[in-house]
Amino acid sequence: GIQVEQSPPDLILQEGANSTLRCNFSDSVNNLQWFHQNPWGQLINLFYIPSGTKQNGRLSATTVATERYSLLYISSSQTTDSGVYFCAVVPGSARQLTFGSGTQLTVLP
């Protein structure tokens, strides 16, 4: 099956810093989503972005489908950004999402 690799696995930032999270995938995809899981376990969809660039406030995401990677940018980080960020993809032949193992982000005050 498709492999989804996220980097870095762990990231610690001071409040106000910027960061870039990366998601590499091993096959072509028709669906790519980024999620944030807060410290209480709730997963929230951040972006649906199979290609191109989207922005939502301090967060933005870019997917370069031809090169099989996606980036999530967090600017001016806040403590509430802490949690695990997951990338999930749907390969061309499938119908369900496959998740990466996540990036654990800790933002210190």
Place this chain on the structure above:
Amino acid sequence: DVKVTQSSRYLVKRTGEKVFLECVQDMDHENMFWYRQDPGLGLRLIYFSYDVKMKEKGDIPEGYSVSREKKERFSLILESASTNQTSMYLCASSSPGQGGANVLTFGAGSRLTVL
């Protein structure tokens, strides 16, 4: 504003017990999913359903079964719980959107401990 509700936030069961995890969504979504989450492994798909009374195996279906008698409800069943099924269980739903996208909405999760 709750959209995907999982019946139990925390459960403790004994080995061999039958366990039911219930999930209800109020968004009239066609698709429903059960994942389990373990440290370092991300989310792994157990079962999913694209219609009432329909189910398909995910990546790790062994030891689990599911039931979808109504569109809004998707139940995960552990016929005989084992300690290696101690995990966080996450239910999600989706509906094909623009361009065929299936954007997932998750419940809050059910943390199961099997003793």
